[in-house]
Amino acid sequence: MRELHTRLKQLFPLGELTEQRPDLAFVTVPAAFLRPTLLHLRDREGFTHLVLLTAVDWLEEGQFQLTYLLTNRHAATTLGLRVMLPREDARMESIHEVWPTAATYQRELREMFGIDFPGSPRLHEEFILEGWNDIPPYRRDFDTLKYARESYNERPGRETHDPATHMKQKLYPGGA
Amino acid sequence: MKEELLKRVVKGPDGVEFEVEPLRDYYCEAPPAVHPPVYAKIVEDLFNWARSQSIWILGFGTGCGAIEMRPLMTPRFDAYRYGIQWRPTPRQANLLVISGYLSVKTLKRAIRAYEQMQNPKYVVGLGSCTINGGMYWDSYNTIKRLDDYLPVDLYITGCMPRPEALLAGFEDLKKLIRAGKAEGANQYAENFDWYKTNQKRVIHDWDMPDYNW
Numbered sequence: 001m002r003e004l005h006t007r008l009k010q011l012f013p014l015g016e017l018t019e020q021r022p023d024l025a026f027v028t029v030p031a032a033f034l035r036p037t038l039l040h041l042r043d044r045e046g047f048t049h050l051v052l053l054t055a056v057d058w059l060e061e062g063q064f065q066l067t068y069l070l071t072n073r074h075a076a077t078t079l080g081l082r083v084m085l086p087r088e089d090a091r092m093e094s095i096h097e098v099w100p101t102a103a104t105y106q107r108e109l110r111e112m113f114g115i116d117f118p119g120s121p122r123l124h125e126e127f128i129l130e131g132w133n134d135i136p137p138y139r140r141d142f143d144t145l146k147y148a149r150e151s152y153n154e155r156p157g158r159e160t161h162d163p164a165t166h167m168k169q170k171l172y173p174g175g176a
Numbered sequence: 177m178k179e180e181l182l183k184r185v186v187k188g189p190d191g192v193e194f195e196v197e198p199l200r201d202y203y204c205e206a207p208p209a210v211h212p213p214v215y216a217k218i219v220e221d222l223f224n225w226a227r228s229q230s231i232w233i234l235g236f237g238t239g240c241g242a243i244e245m246r247p248l249m250t251p252r253f254d255a256y257r258y259g260i261q262w263r264p265t266p267r268q269a270n271l272l273v274i275s276g277y278l279s280v281k282t283l284k285r286a287i288r289a290y291e292q293m294q295n296p297k298y299v300v301g302l303g304s305c306t307i308n309g310g311m312y313w314d315s316y317n318t319i320k321r322l323d324d325y326l327p328v329d330l331y332i333t334g335c336m337p338r339p340e341a342l343l344a345g346f347e348d349l350k351k352l353i354r355a356g357k358a359e360g361a362n363q364y365a366e367n368f369d370w371y372k373t374n375q376k377r378v379i380h381d382w383d384m385p386d387y388n389w
Binding site for chain 2: 128129130131132133137142144145147148151152153154155157158
């Protein structure tokens with residue numbers, strides 16, 4: 001993985017390599033260099049399989065992180081490419097020509113995070129939600145609990161037993 | 177509204193153009209009607225006894241609880257010995273088991289399936305998700321009280337209830353039917369507007385007729 005990173009670094013302005021396991025590592029790529037990096041990895045380095053494309057909402061930093069997880073089947077190694085995007089008016093280049101399956105992930109990301117991928121097929125069709133009328137639900141500034149309370153009626157009498165509180169009361173009945 | 181439901185002009189194979197309005201042409205506009213009991217109580221009791229002995233479940237799994245119905249259908253628990261069978265279409269079924277959590281998207285299909293079933297028909301809510309949301313109480317896309325949207329005759333608690341619990345529940349449902357207390361379909365017809373208001377409050381893209389049997 002280190003050798004691969006050294007080789008790649010000569011070609012593209014990559015960030016530091018984060019090795020999670022001997023066969024799994026992550027590296028940050030500037031958004032403009034994502035496509036050439038993906039093409040190079042797919043065609044020259046044998047990373048032929050796009051395992052998944054997902055996003056993380058870094059609300060405090062005002063950024064979205066996209067993770068493109070690629071696998072080299074023969075070497076049994078997985079490399080994750082991270083791309084940081086500004087959270088405001090988030091958009092990213094579509095990679096559906098590189099891997100057609102990416103179009104589905106991009107549809108999901110547009111619906112659940114509101115990240116735009118111009119040119120991706122069927123991007124604006126509903127994917128999982130139907131008739132959604134609020135901000136995308138996977139964004140961290142979307143208040144799920146508030147939305148659930150406002151939209152769906154509750155049945156009175158529901159009790160919640162938080163395990164931490166319950167154990168505290170059981171172990172230290174008088175208060176600790 | 178979906179494109180295929182909009183009013184449009186269609187050209188037939190013989191070249192004649194005609195107008196199609198799917199909501200009026202393909203669906204019944206009449207709301208459901210209350211089904212009154214028959215002229216004598218003893219006859220109604222006989223009918224109820226017969227109804228309790230022929231329970232046909234719609235094989236529609238809405239959530240994870242559907243996994244508990246498979247051992248019931250198969251020799252391990254074999255619900256058929258209690259006179260309970262599964263059917264593939266709503267038209268052939270009279271019991272809708274809402275098996276587990278119901279997302280808004282599935283609720284729409286469940287309503288359509290329920291309305292297409294013929295009277296007498298019953299609804300059983302399976303698992304705690306149908307009662308008060310269960311572990312999905314804070315989900316952005318899951319309803320918390322099934323009886324706001326469909327008339328529920330019986331709830332079976334548990335997360336998930338075991339097949340034995342389901343069998344006991346079906347036996348309880350039979351008792352309710354025999355006692356003439358499983359009146360969910362009539363309740364739905366009587367409070368039709370209330371149910372529709374509740375349903376439309378959560379289903380934002382209502383693209384079907386109000387009653388589509």
